Amino acid sequence: xxxxxxxxxxxxxxxxxxxxxxxxxxxxxxxxxxxxxxxxxxxxxxxxxxxxxxxxxxxxxxxxxxxxxxxxxxxxxxxxxxxxxxxxxxxxxxxxxxxxxxxxxxxxxxxxxxxxxxxxxxxxxxxxxxxxxxxxxxxxxxxxxxxxxxxxxxxxxxxxxxxxxxxxxxxxxxxxxxxxxxxxxxxxxxxxxxxxxxxxxxxxxxxxxxxxxxxxxxxxxxxxxxxxxxxxxxxxxxxxxxxxxxxxxxxxxxxxxxxxxxxxxxxxxxxxxxxxxxxxxxxxxxxxxxxxxxxxxxxxxxxxxxxxxxxxxxxxxxxxxxxxxxxxxxxxxxxxxxxxxxxxxxxxxxxxxxxxxxxxxxxxxxxxxxxxxxxxxxxxxxxxx
Amino acid sequence: xxxxxxxxxxxxxxxxxxxxxxxxxxxxxxxxxxxxxxxxxxxxxxxxxxxxxxxxxxxxxxxxxxxxxxxxxxxxxxxxxxxxxxxxxxxxxxxxxxxxxxxxxxxxxxxxxxxxxxxxxxxxxxxxxxxxxxxxxxxxxxxxxxxxxxxxxxxxxxxxxxxxxxxxxxxxxxxxxxxxxxxxxxxxxxxxxxxxxxxxxxxxxxxxxxxxxxxxxxxxxxxxxxxxxxxxxxxxxxxxxxxxxxxxxxxxxxxxxxxxxxxxxxxxxxxxxxxxxxxxxxxxxxxx
Numbered sequence: 255x256x257x258x259x260x261x262x263x264x265x266x267x268x269x270x271x272x273x274x275x276x277x278x279x280x281x282x283x284x285x286x287x288x289x290x291x292x293x294x295x296x297x298x299x300x301x302x303x304x305x306x307x308x309x310x311x312x313x314x315x316x317x318x319x320x321x322x323x324x325x326x327x328x329x330x331x332x333x334x335x336x337x338x339x340x341x342x343x344x345x346x347x348x349x350x351x352x353x354x355x356x357x358x359x360x361x362x363x364x365x366x367x368x369x370x371x372x373x374x375x376x377x378x379x380x381x382x383x384x385x386x387x388x389x390x391x392x393x394x395x396x397x398x399x400x401x402x403x404x405x406x407x408x409x410x411x412x413x414x415x416x417x418x419x420x421x422x423x424x425x426x427x428x429x430x431x432x433x434x435x436x437x438x439x440x441x442x443x444x445x446x447x448x449x450x451x452x453x454x455x456x457x458x459x460x461x462x463x464x465x466x467x468x469x470x471x472x473x474x475x476x477x478x479x480x481x482x483x484x485x486x487x488x489x490x491x492x493x494x495x496x497x498x499x500x501x502x503x504x505x506x507x508x509x510x511x512x513x514x515x516x517x518x519x520x521x522x523x524x525x526x527x528x529x530x531x532x533x534x535x536x537x538x539x540x541x542x543x544x545x546x547x548x549x550x551x552x553x554x555x556x557x558x559x560x561x562x563x564x565x566x567x568x569x570x571x572x573x574x575x576x577x578x579x580x581x582x583x584x585x586x587x588x589x590x591x592x593x594x595x596x597x598x599x600x601x602x603x604x605x606x607x608x609x610x611x612x613x614x615x616x617x618x619x620x621x622x623x624x625x626x627x628x629x630x631x632x633x634x635x636x637x638x639x
Numbered sequence: 640x641x642x643x644x645x646x647x648x649x650x651x652x653x654x655x656x657x658x659x660x661x662x663x664x665x666x667x668x669x670x671x672x673x674x675x676x677x678x679x680x681x682x683x684x685x686x687x688x689x690x691x692x693x694x695x696x697x698x699x700x701x702x703x704x705x706x707x708x709x710x711x712x713x714x715x716x717x718x719x720x721x722x723x724x725x726x727x728x729x730x731x732x733x734x735x736x737x738x739x740x741x742x743x744x745x746x747x748x749x750x751x752x753x754x755x756x757x758x759x760x761x762x763x764x765x766x767x768x769x770x771x772x773x774x775x776x777x778x779x780x781x782x783x784x785x786x787x788x789x790x791x792x793x794x795x796x797x798x799x800x801x802x803x804x805x806x807x808x809x810x811x812x813x814x815x816x817x818x819x820x821x822x823x824x825x826x827x828x829x830x831x832x833x834x835x836x837x838x839x840x841x842x843x844x845x846x847x848x849x850x851x852x853x854x855x856x857x858x859x860x861x862x863x864x865x866x867x868x869x870x871x872x873x874x875x876x877x878x879x880x881x882x883x884x885x886x887x888x889x890x891x892x893x894x895x896x897x898x899x900x901x902x903x904x905x906x907x908x909x910x911x912x913x914x915x916x917x918x919x920x921x922x923x924x925x926x927x
Contacts, residue, residue: 290733311922316732318918321758325725328718328755332698332729335716336737340729358719486714486730487737489693493660493709495717504663505709 257287259452265312269448275439276301276343278410278446279369280309282417283341285452288367289315290340292329294322294348297381298437299371302343323348327355327368334364335494337485339421343369345437346379349388350395356430357396358496360520363470363481365424365457369417369433371440374626383626384438384551386601392432393579399517401524403531404432404579406549410444416576422455423531427523428480434578436601438551438628457483464490470516471501479523524580532585533576538564542571544638545589546621547610548599549575551628556599559634570638578606583613590614597621597637599629651679658682658692660712667706671857671865673824673850677771678707680827680848681740684834695738696730698723700752702744703778703852704771721752724759727766735915738838739766745786746776749805753785760814760843765913767837767844770807773852781855792859808847812907817842819907823849823872833905842913849876849901879904 262284263269273281279302283291291310293303303319310317316333320326323344330340344352349370359366374380375387388395392404403423407416413435420431458475460467460482469492473480484490493503498513506512524531538560539545548556553574563570573589573596575582586609590596595617598607607620621637623629659682668674685695692713699705701720708715718726723741731739748756748770759766775793776782783793785805792799808821818840820833830848837844851857851868862868877885877900885897 290729292729311918311925314922314926316918318728318732320725320728321754324722325728325755325758328722328725329729329732331718332716332726333733334729335696335714336730336734338733340733354719355722362716484714486696486716487694487734491692491713493715493717495709496719497717502662 257454259285261313263448265309266448270445271448272443272445273410274301274441274443275410275413275435276371276441277305278414279343279417279433279435280305281446281448282414283367283421284309284313285414285449286339286418286421287454288339288341288421289313290330290333290338291315291317292320292326292333292340292342293317294320294326294344296323296345296348298373298440299343299345299348299369301440302369302371323351324355327352327359327366330366331355331359331362331364334366335486339365339425341367341369343371345371345373345381346375346388347377349391353391353395356402357398357400359430360396360400360402361496361516362494363428363520364430365428366430367417367420367424367433368430369435372434372436374624380626382437384436384440384601384628385624385626386434386436386550386552386605389434389578389600389602389605392434399521401521402430402432402579403427403524404434404577406434406576406578408439408550408553408574410439410442411446413439414446414448418452422453425455425457426477426480428457428483429524434550436551460484460490468501469493469503470499477523479519479526528580528582529584531577531580532582534582534585535572535574535576537572539571539573539592541569542593543569544595544597545571545573545593546597546599546634547573547575547586547589549578549606552599552601555629555631556634558631559629559638562631563635563638568638575606581609586610586613587615590616595619595638597634599634601628654679654682654686658685658712659710663710666710668703669854671851671853672703673773673848673852674704674707674771676824676827677704677769677848677850678710680830681769681834682711683831684838687831688835688838690738690838694736695740697740697742698727698730699742700744700747701778702747702776703773704742704744705747707742721747721750722755723747724752724755724768728759728762728764731764731766732915732918735765735919741766741768743768743770744777745770745772745774745807746784749807749810750785757810757814760811760816760845762914763815763817763842763911765841765843765915767834767846769834769846769848771848771850772807773850773856775852775856777852777855781859793856808845808906811845815843815911816845816907817909817911818844820845820905821847821849821901821903823876823903824851825869825872829904836905841916842911849903876901876903879906
């Protein structure tokens with residue numbers, strides 16, 4: 255299918271729409287040129303799949319229901335190797351099932367985008383309610399050392415825009431990129447404006463002849479640590495394996511140096527750009543003594559708490575992480591020199607809180623809420639004192 | 640007969656040069672392993688069918704047989720254990736113009752990958768699966784597989800296997816595959832022809848190759864030598880046509896001597912539109 259934004263916009267309908275987060279994920283993906291969706295139903299992410307089933311065939315792309323989440327992530331990795339921009343959405347239990355293949359996508363440097371519409375766990379937990387319990391799992395859930403990119407939008411408009419961004423980052427860095435929303439944002443409706451134009455990044459392809467192509471070596475035309483992508487079916491004969499491999503892609507399972515080189519490169523291609531990938535929204539931080547550090551749904555409650563505190567004349571500021579991984583280490587370090595105290599607001603029992611503590615040189619406390627209800631502003635302000 | 644001659648040493652050189660990655664040699668397979676035969680038969684089928692290797696993708700999971708695509712000069716995805724068919728579905732659906740061939744083992748295909756296997760067959764997606772059945776988990780050292788015959792020994796069944804084995808080919812037929820064949824590796828011609836049939840079939844094709852593993856299976860089960868396993872195939876398999884004849888017209892003694900033999904040959908053929916064709920038709924209609 256040839257990407258044409260006018261065709262996509264025609265299929266999406268009116269420029270202004272009152273839609274929920276799951277639909278925004280679908281719209282963002284299609285606007286980014288997504289042409290393959292492999293899904294499996296799960297609350298509260300099923301609506302992404304349902305919308306894709308409706309819209310994707312109209313654009314000539316593929317939307318397929320797989321037998322489980324292990325297969326849905328497998329199918330999108332397979333599709334990506336044919337050059338497709340591929341996508342899936344899931345929630346906690348499905349996300350757990352996908353972990354092994356996330357690692358496969360990391361070591362084989364396969365661009366894929368995954369949305370996690372988080373719900374309360376552990377296990378089946380509270381399927382219909384929002385939570386932020388998978389923030390560590392997305393980073394550390396698969397075995398071994400690797401780096402991924404994870405974004406955390408907090409409005410429906412942003413969910414759509416971050417999905418477009420996620421596709422661009424996946425293409426640029428050849429890495430799985432995650433959009434971490436939750437059941438509340440997934441099912442919440444807001445007005446969105448569909449963009450007139452979208453800037454897209456396409457993965458770099460080899461320009462050399464197949465005999466000179468080094469599929470897992472340094473990049474020649476783009477980023478130094480991101481090799482060019484030899485699309486299946488174009489004559490490059492790429493051997494793609496989840497085993498530790500050398501630059502040619504061949505197994506090097508008992509070679510310490512090759513393993514060291516490979517794993518460090520796939521990590522550094524992300525961490526080298528940590529600053530560039532850092533994305534922060536600040537409000538009332540100029541004179542703030544206490545910073546509310548939050549992301550996703552919890553940042554909406556934090557905004558309420560900020561307004562309440564400012565009305566009372568308290569010097570509270572709002573510091574929202576729009577990207578979670580790679581973790582904005584310097585931004586937190588720097589923040590801690592500006593305030594006396596950081597309150598990390600999360601819908602879990604403390605996950606990103608620990609990362610903040612690791613890099614902050616000031617008092618850090620946790621405002622935690624679980625059970626499927628967002629924080630009330632008062633609950634957050636109780637930790638500010 | 641001419642084919643048999645060619646698949647030997649003389650013709651083999653031609654095939655090796657044309658299709659194998661020299662840089663990957665030597666291979667990891669043990670002496671007496673049947674995987675070399677299987678690879679040879681697949682390459683001969685590819686040669687005869689004149690497949691474009693620039694448009695052919697090999698996929699595999701984890702296990703000895705899943706290492707085969709590494710030796711073939713083509714695009715290949717060596718995936719996670721049991722999941723090759725999930726990846727293959729993505730490849731074929733995203734680009735139906737590619738020929739998709741999957742190598743799997745018995746543990747990979749019907750053990751950990753059983754769910755993907757039955758659903759790929761149900762969808763009748765146009766891919767060809769070469770399932771190498773050595774009745775054991777070979778690469779991990781000889782643990783019993785879902786295919787290990789009852790009473791046989793493995794490192795995780797030191798007192799004998801008490802579970803009933805799976806018949807992969809029957810499972811493929813039941814799930815909806817449109818071409819199913821089973822052959823032991825000691826016969827070169829018939830498997831090559833079946834693989835060719837599988838490549839030609841516009842749907843899910845499943846070729847089960849009975850293949851010896853003396854290292855992990857044979858030596859714990861009275862088949863210490865490669866010859867013992869080849870003899871087992873010769874003495875304990877029967878062509879589907881012969882089996883049906885004997886069961887229909889044979890004496891009670893003949894039937895008794897036949898009923899427990901492993902049925903080999905072309906086991907199933909059907910005609911059904913594959914998933915990717917149906918999808919393309921739907922898209923065409925919606926886009927008009």
